[in-house]
Structures are given as structure tokens and as C-alpha cells.
Amino acid sequence: MNVAVVLLTLGPLLIAAGGWVALNVRGAAAALERWAAANAELRMHARGDLGPAPRVASAVFYRYLGSVNALCGVLLTLGGLVELA
Structure with missing residues (x-):
């Protein structure tokens, strides 16, 4: 499989997923915060x-990670476009 195809497939997916969390679309970052808190509570209860x-982490932290993810997607997309040229 051509490297450009892989990069041009993964790049936009990372941009979409990272942008979804970074922009907190439909409360994605807040939902991740609640999910992490529930998992931490379940782990503590399992230990007794x-x-x-x-x-564990706030919604702002997840939004930061989402923006880093989206920027990495931009880099992958640009790398795929360079491979095509």
C-alpha cells in the first residue's frame, strides 16, 4: 500500500477526532472527564x-490533547500530500 494513501487516510481522521474533542463538540471533553472519573472510582472500589x-484529568486537559491530536493529523495530511508530489 502506498504511504501517501495511509497518511491521507489517517490525517483527516485524526483532524476530525482531535477537533471534535478540542472544540468540545456535543460535550466530548466533558464526557471524557466524567468517564475518567468513573473509571478511577471503579478502580478504587475494586481495591476496597x-x-x-x-x-484524574479535567476537560481542559482533554481539549489540549485533542488539539495536539488534530495538529498531528495536519502534519500527517501534509506529509501525505508531499508524498504524492
């Missing part, structure tokens, strides 16, 4: 610790 779960 019934105290409050520590805060």
Missing part, C-alpha cells in the same frame, strides 16, 4: 478503598 476518587 471507599473514599472519594482523585481527579
Whole structure:
């Protein structure tokens, strides 16, 4: 398979997924924050610790990761376009 095809497939997917979280479309970053908090609570309960779960990451952190993901997608897309030329 041609490298340009792979890069031009993965790049826009990363841009879309990262942009979705970075722009908090339909509360994606907030949902990831709630999901991480629920998983941390479940892990603590499985260990037998019934105290409050520590805060793992905030929605702002997930939005930052989404923007990094989208920028990496832009780089992959540009790399795929360079491979085509």
C-alpha cells in the first residue's frame, strides 16, 4: 500500500477526532472527564478503598490533547500530500 494513501487516510481522521474533542463538540471533553472519573472510582472500589476518587484529568486537559491530536493529523495530511508530489 502506498504511504501517501495511509497518511491521507489517517490525517483527516485524526483532524476530525482531535477537533471534535478540542472544540468540545456535543460535550466530548466533558464526557471524557466524567468517564475518567468513573473509571478511577471503579478502580478504587475494586481495591476496597471507599473514599472519594482523585481527579484524574479535567476537560481542559482533554481539549489540549485533542488539539495536539488534530495538529498531528495536519502534519500527517501534509506529509501525505508531499508524498504524492
